[in-house]
Amino acid sequence: QDADGKCICTVVAPAQNMCNRDPRSKQLRQLMEKVQNITQSMEVLDLRTYRDLQYVRNMESLMKVVDGRSDGSVSELKDKVTQLLPLLPVLEQYKADARMIVQLKEEVRNLTLVLMAIQEEMGAYDYEELRQRVLLLEGRLQSCMQKLGCGKLTGVSNPITIRASGSRFGSWMTDTMIPSSDSRVWSMDGYYKGRRVLEYRSLSDFIKGQNFVQHLLPHPWAGTGHVVYNGSLYYNKYQSNIIIKYHFRSRSVLVQRSLGGAGYNNTFPYSWGGSSDIDLMADESGLWAVYTTIPNAGNIVISRLEPQSLEVLRSWDTGFPKRSAGEAFMICGTLYVTNSHLAGAKIYFAYYTNSSTYEYTDIPFHNQYSHISMLDYNPRERVLYTWNNGHQVLYNITLFHVINTSGD
Numbered sequence: 001q002d003a004d005g006k007c008i009c010t011v012v013a014p015a016q017n018m019c020n021r022d023p024r025s026k027q028l029r030q031l032m033e034k035v036q037n038i039t040q041s042m043e044v045l046d047l048r049t050y051r052d053l054q055y056v057r058n059m060e061s062l063m064k065v066v067d068g069r070s071d072g073s074v075s076e077l078k079d080k081v082t083q084l085l086p087l088l089p090v091l092e093q094y095k096a097d098a099r100m101i102v103q104l105k106e107e108v109r110n111l112t113l114v115l116m117a118i119q120e121e122m123g124a125y126d127y128e129e130l131r132q133r134v135l136l137l138e139g140r141l142q143s144c145m146q147k148l149g150c151g152k153l154t155g156v157s158n159p160i161t162i163r164a165s166g167s168r169f170g171s172w173m174t175d176t177m178i179p180s181s182d183s184r185v186w187s188m189d190g191y192y193k194g195r196r197v198l199e200y201r202s203l204s205d206f207i208k209g210q211n212f213v214q215h216l217l218p219h220p221w222a223g224t225g226h227v228v229y230n231g232s233l234y235y236n237k238y239q240s241n242i243i244i245k246y247h248f249r250s251r252s253v254l255v256q257r258s259l260g261g262a263g264y265n266n267t268f269p270y271s272w273g274g275s276s277d278i279d280l281m282a283d284e285s286g287l288w289a290v291y292t293t294i295p296n297a298g299n300i301v302i303s304r305l306e307p308q309s310l311e312v313l314r315s316w317d318t319g320f321p322k323r324s325a326g327e328a329f330m331i332c333g334t335l336y337v338t339n340s341h342l343a344g345a346k347i348y349f350a351y352y353t354n355s356s357t358y359e360y361t362d363i364p365f366h367n368q369y370s371h372i373s374m375l376d377y378n379p380r381e382r383v384l385y386t387w388n389n390g391h392q393v394l395y396n397i398t399l400f401h402v403i404n405t406s407g408d
Contacts, residue, residue, distance in 0.1 A: 225279030
């Protein structure tokens with residue numbers, strides 16, 4: 001009570017920057033998460049371009065040195081290099097793009113410092129201005145990744161064995177959506193009537209076989225051609241040509257749709273069998289289905305799918321017999337096909353959807369455990385995921401970049 005006998009109530013409220021219910025605090029956390037996603041994407045992009053930039057610098061020096069020599073012993077080589085001289089401006093553009101990556105990294109670092117300072121003193125900066133800066137950085141990063149991210153497959157590394165688990169056949173994967181900070185790993189053992197999907201928090205947990213949850217799918221799967229794209233699992237329903245989109249967080253089927261005319265139940269599998277009639281995959285361009293139909297005489301068909309409705313947007317007939325293929329994967333709109341699933345396999349055929357043309361290739365890769373039942377590309381990490389005779393294996397890849405120098 002005070003001197004006049006009135007009751008006085010004193011309330012000690014938390015500081016503004018400690019109140020989680022402050023809407024600005026929530027907005028700030030969302031901004032921080034976006035910047036962290038950008039930072040992770042920058043790290044991936046930096047790793048992608050470092051090796052390629054070194055190659056570009058070495059090639060540029062070699063071209064200039066050879067062009068300056070005049071003795072007859074290199075005249076034939078000079079003629080060939082002369083044909084490559086128009087590439088010099090492209091190489092200069094590549095170096096400029098690499099400098100832009102360095103600048104973007106510095107801007108992201110500065111923005112992170114600003115956001116951390118705001119956590120100390122809420123309200124010192126204008127939220128809308130910071131949000132616009134984050135959006136601008138996201139746009140520039142996407143533009144940079146689109147320019148530098150794609151190319152033609154020229155090599156596959158030696159295998160990197162991550163784990164030995166499960167049966168002889170199966171599939172494992174991470175989210176293929178670009179960009180994504182999702183580090184979860186999914187594993188689906190077997191190819192016949194399976195329903196159990198194991199979800200691990202990270203690759204480290206997958207390696208140790210710990211910290212996982214189980215999803216029991218409402219419909220069983222067929223084959224091993226599953227893909228996770230933007231938080232959902234796309235898979236072929238057992239004994240049908242129906243594609244199902246299953247959302248992990250809601251644990252529900254969002255959509256299912258028949259892939260018209262597609263063979264199923266070992267009608268047109270890969271050479272190893274295993275109900276691998278329909279192979280779903282994703283690359284930098286989006287979501288794809290690889291399959292065949294009776295009208296296509298058993299040749300591989302590629303269809304671009306709309307991720308929300310599973311509607312077929314466009315299809316291509318490659319002319320390559322699916323039963324002669326060991327496995328297949330998409331990179332930058334190009335389908336690459338192996339000639340076998342056994343030891344001695346190589347990447348033998350490539351079909352380019354952007355030009356509707358194909359070529360035969362000769363890209364070797366080491367099939368360490370002699371029986372591949374799943375081979376998929378992850379554009380976010382630029383690696384090939386394989387399930388090889390009960391082993392989960394990764395391959396790094398090398399792409400020859402075709403750089404678009406117009407527009408920006």
